[in-house]
Amino acid sequence: MAPVMHHIGGEGPAVVLIHGFGADRLGWVATSPALLDTYSVWAAELPAHGTAEPGPTTPIDIAQALTDMLPDSDDTIALIGHSLGGAVAAHVAALKPTRIGKVALIAPAGFGDGEVAANFLRGFPKLQSEEDALALLRQLVVRERLIMPQMAQYVLKHLEKPGRREALAQIAEAALSFMPPALPDDALVVWGEEDAINPPDNAWLTGLSNQAMVLPDTGHLPHVEAATKVNRQLVAYLQA
């Protein structure tokens, strides 16, 4: 069954992290340390990603499946979603308004009119060599040293699992042509100014009444590339 929910650690109110296209729970390694002292931190793995088998391919269908595996919690659950996971998080919030509290969206897919890098989404499932994987993955960041050969090898190994390439190709196509959910009213929006994968739409961001944080010298992974600033903002938002 897909998706899969992993408990990363910690105790307290539940926070669910929802990764982006091609990522998995380990992509939150720079985020979870800031949350583990205060929260019970969970990481969803979307279909065909990480330990999850292929399954639904559209953001709304993935969100629907995810609503069945939200952690038990007396309090409302906070969601932090990145990229495709941001679109999924917004859908989950709309589907389960009484269960979901705060929603933080990092470079969320489907919001604003930035031109999504179709070459990244379509190229990822076809990666074969470490060289090509490194070149593609480095589009994610401004500071390329954050994408090491270990990550390229990790991605290629994942793509060799049965059915992953095909499923990821379907998810990529769905991500390029889906109807975005409504932006939750009090959602925090975080974006990297230099995002080459899902570029920020500055006019859209400026017009938002939501709390928004746009980070200079930062690409598509603000939670990695500007981890300290983003973590500080996330914690302040979650505790407000």
Added chain:
Amino acid sequence: MTTPILVPQLGNEITEAEVTEWVASEGDAVKNGDLIVVITTTKMAIEIEAPADGTLKTIAVPEGDIVEVGVTLGEVA
């Protein structure tokens, strides 16, 4: 006063990381929040910042070594 630079807690399943690159050298002046060392986990690289203002007094773990969570990578004094 010395302040240790520690490998942060990384969750239940990540217990070690590789020291990838020291961005600062021993003797360099550093400010709290300056990028000082990059470590790499199974998948992702993580930037570790100086925990205090001062001088990078010691690099305790060289590039390429594998370290466990909680280990002291170096000291700022």
